[in-house]
Amino acid sequence: MTSVSIVGGSGYGGGELLRLLLGHPHVELEQATSRTHLGEYVYQVHPNLRKRTQLKFSDPSALEPVDVLFLAQPHGQAQHHIDNYASLAGKIIDLAADFRLHSPADYTKWYGEPHAAPAWLDKFVYGLPELHRAEIASANYVSGVGCNATASNLALLPLVRAGLIDSAQPVIIEIKVGSSESGAEGNSGSLHAERANVIRTFSAFGHRHTAEVIQELGLKDVSLTMTAVDLVRGVLATAHAHVRPGVANKDLWKAYRAVANENPFIRVVKEQRGIYRVPEPKILSGSNYADLGFELDESTGHIVAICAIDNLMKGASGTAVQCMNLMLGLDETTGLEFAGLHPI
Amino acid sequence: MTSVSIVGGSGYGGGELLRLLLGHPHVELEQATSRTHLGEYVYQVHPNLRKRTQLKFSDPSALEPVDVLFLAQPHGQAQHHIDNYASLAGKIIDLAADFRLHSPADYTKWYGEPHAAPAWLDKFVYGLPELHRAEIASANYVSGVGCNATASNLALLPLVRAGLIDSAQPVIIEIKVGSSESGAEGNSGSLHAERANVIRTFSAFGHRHTAEVIQELGLKDVSLTMTAVDLVRGVLATAHAHVRPGVANKDLWKAYRAVANENPFIRVVKEQRGIYRVPEPKILSGSNYADLGFELDESTGHIVAICAIDNLMKGASGTAVQCMNLMLGLDETTGLEFAGLHPI
């Protein structure tokens, strides 16, 4: 058994990690910290875990050495304590945005202030197995992924991998998100009476996750436009790009199938009948799948590439556990077998 | 008092018309037809109208002459009976798609079959007052508007009117819609258990309302991508375009304010604080407003132009009543005063 602990267990990402690690057959969960809920039972904050664990939230200052340490704090905290964490665990997986970008300059540009531990940026591998499986398997430090970046990167991955995209044209990614993205703290706009029934394009440009799409896919002109919709879990990225001249539907099928074949959590959804013809986050709650689809307008080369994920699973904690499995030499899908529900 | 009747009163557009006309100070509602609900009280189908009217649905074959006849049938029916309707009323307002396109060839292209009464196409004015106020005021035959087309046309109207748009670049319109767009009949995907919690990009290209955007705005390369979200009423169009070189925020403000000043139902929403900084359909239920907003990336000229409407009001029945007001020489806003609710 591998010993693991979680720093920051009371947030939504931390709660999902707790659920996954408590059900994981090869790990032993030692501690989960929370300042706000110190001393409370984990199940009082995450009520789905009642009768699953008697663990109480502990003080971050009382962390003990473990094999793998997960960091699930709000953004901007881990970078201030990374040396300490590294003294406690040989392997660290951070879910926040602290160690996703490799360039200190990029970090400053997108996050508005210099990084507190710039020397650590290069030590972390970007934690998306579909992009960096081999590196993750041999890494000690793995970053988290932005949920919106993940939906975007996976939507476009088959096109980029197969060189089908026309990189001279702008890539416009329209992202629709549920309320759990705002976290357990929320803000005034997160109140149910204000957040229910919304279609709210809250950010037209400049979302921080854009930096992860630029870094990982090597695209130049990319924008993420964010729209909040009435849903708790789920992200849908609808990416608009143009394919290179001559690219046809058969090339696209080949590219998408290749990515789905190489990756256990990637599925292609493109049906001619039934209700569920395209990728939808609705059926992915609790699942680690990323469902991909595409539609090509052959007359213009305009392609709509779609990716649906559960932001707390494939967009955060599920991918983090998938990385841990790779780092420990386990089957990549261990503990991530839940198929999702229909209907829901 | 002006006498009015409705052909097809049991659908959602018909129900909204009934509500508006029953509350209108200058009209007398004579008949509302429905084959499915023949003989039933109107309030048994539209329960909000209980204690407002004792009208029962009548047979379409028993229609009597009136001053203004509203056609609110499913698409494709009105064109087969238009001569008969014209014999019953001097003024006709159609809510369906039968008379929106002026060119028979365009009709065939987008609707997949030849029009049954092509000679009538030119007699109808496209019924969006923000585009054709004067023509509507002197017209006898006015078409309905597509709800998605209306959100698109109004989102881009200030840019097109002021000549700010770079028409060499594609215009990509991302539209998010509620379930009332599917109508009172629905389909297998409209069942609550399947339709709740969705983010479903059900049409990437080729939506029929695209034809109305092309016809009315004169743009060449336009696509509408449709995504269903969990909401009953409302459409949000998020349009991606590029402005001509040199266009700055002040030019945009000027263009948007001009359109808002000329049109009583257009508002510009672009706040720096608060929860409601951008246009949102959430607060427009029952209101005839179209809320417009925009965001410019000055480094690339990429503009995100937004329009929110209630699809059953500004996107259908509200605009139809607005047209009637113009045709009768009344104040454009008569009977359309409801402000919408907050919260909802």
Next chain:
Amino acid sequence: MTSVSIVGGSGYGGGELLRLLLGHPHVELEQATSRTHLGEYVYQVHPNLRKRTQLKFSDPSALEPVDVLFLAQPHGQAQHHIDNYASLAGKIIDLAADFRLHSPADYTKWYGEPHAAPAWLDKFVYGLPELHRAEIASANYVSGVGCNATASNLALLPLVRAGLIDSAQPVIIEIKVGSSESGAEGNSGSLHAERANVIRTFSAFGHRHTAEVIQELGLKDVSLTMTAVDLVRGVLATAHAHVRPGVANKDLWKAYRAVANENPFIRVVKEQRGIYRVPEPKILSGSNYADLGFELDESTGHIVAICAIDNLMKGASGTAVQCMNLMLGLDETTGLEFAGLHPI
């Protein structure tokens, strides 16, 4: 024109009052106060009012004399300033719970502390026109009504009025409520991610509105059990009682129709066909109607009496405006004509 002002205009009840009073043909809105949003435009907080008013929130200390003053503050504030308010306006309508109960002892029992201005309790008439129309018409001080109390009182009113209820048996009222009941401040459980999809019986016994049901209906053994459901606006009260021996359906119909005939905002909903056979808050958003229904088990005398309202309208601001109309000698329904929407 009657001059009116609102103390506490930034909450949900205050926003609804603003909407109603701005659209009222016989009043002139002078001021709306808010400490939190001082100096902001009213439409920045209540975005439905954009283009309807250029009013800004003013300081409560800068209130000027008016004909009618509405108090829409959180509970517990008005009683500390009532003398001051009375010096500013001859007629006062309070929406909060401060002046609903007549007995200081009852107030202390249900609110947990003594009333700050007990001498004022007797000067206020309980502001539900269906119970106290004549008194309200001649009153200077009228209290608000609890939304849950209103749904309960109106559900049972026909039975109590006609003496059909068996008062020896307990009356169990199951109330389901939307999130706007929690107010614009909310609490940790009001965050969308925690409040969406709930069926949460948050209070089994002891809800403060129980006191208003006991006071107004004269029942002894009454309990209100509160369940939060996923909706923004709306309350449904499903009341379980027993009728006196021998009471049959025809007696009930007579009792319900009598109440509906005497009260312009009461409707009886009891259909044999169609989708909307029973009272539902869904179609009442923005409307001042209270829809009543009932079902009797003749074998046991168990009656289920139902009332649906919009908690911000008939349950708060709508009823307050209805009271103002009565106090001013206007038609009771003035400014309250909105019929509600279908579908929504």
Next chain:
Amino acid sequence: MTSVSIVGGSGYGGGELLRLLLGHPHVELEQATSRTHLGEYVYQVHPNLRKRTQLKFSDPSALEPVDVLFLAQPHGQAQHHIDNYASLAGKIIDLAADFRLHSPADYTKWYGEPHAAPAWLDKFVYGLPELHRAEIASANYVSGVGCNATASNLALLPLVRAGLIDSAQPVIIEIKVGSSESGAEGNSGSLHAERANVIRTFSAFGHRHTAEVIQELGLKDVSLTMTAVDLVRGVLATAHAHVRPGVANKDLWKAYRAVANENPFIRVVKEQRGIYRVPEPKILSGSNYADLGFELDESTGHIVAICAIDNLMKGASGTAVQCMNLMLGLDETTGLEFAGLHPI
């Protein structure tokens, strides 16, 4: 490995069974039948199962012998084919209502027509392990459970088991349900635009599941009042009863803890702090837990007993698999480990 097949796999109960059986370590799924979706891939109807199975729906007439046969058809079909099914499998678990009631007279009374195979009624054990664990373990034929009956029976089980209830007083059970209860076929009221945002008390008395509460708990005067709310999965039963004189909170705690200790899927939820203080179906989606809570008014003896379940899991397919585990001598919780999600 035990071979299993499902008759009627395209409905919601059948889909949930498919998910559970495909993930079950000790069974091999052989066939799933569907007339409507004959020849389609299972994942085209239940999209969560994509990449989990290549099974296609087969013809019911082509069923082959298996160890355990699950019947998941709409009510009223299984009783016409039970002899045939019994010839194919030694063990049968029916999810429908065909074999829940033991008395042919009761069946006729509640279902409105005589049973087609009354001799079979006595051969089936009522399939709720919390009531009949030992009998189920040695049974060959086990019935399904009504989801509303299950929520009711489990809410009251501790009180009945411990003899705390005053059976002279009526028991009033208020049940709130999600839309998946209506099944994959739905009805006109199930259309999203009509079913969203509802609080609809669609049945005051006479729901068929009442018969299962009477039969299993031995109570005389029980009523189930059904209210539809805006949720896909989930049932909450809020039961109002009276305890015998002298029963206090400590007696109740003892009774509830005893039931929770004896049953792996029963949890008591009664917290003094946090958001989740009471049982809620929200966090039970996909889980087999039944969460119980209670609140006592000591002054009147009125007790509110609450049970939350996922209607498709503990209320249908989860319990069916739990029964299968017992019948096969497996650990009761095998294949039912999913903890549910927070938030959702």
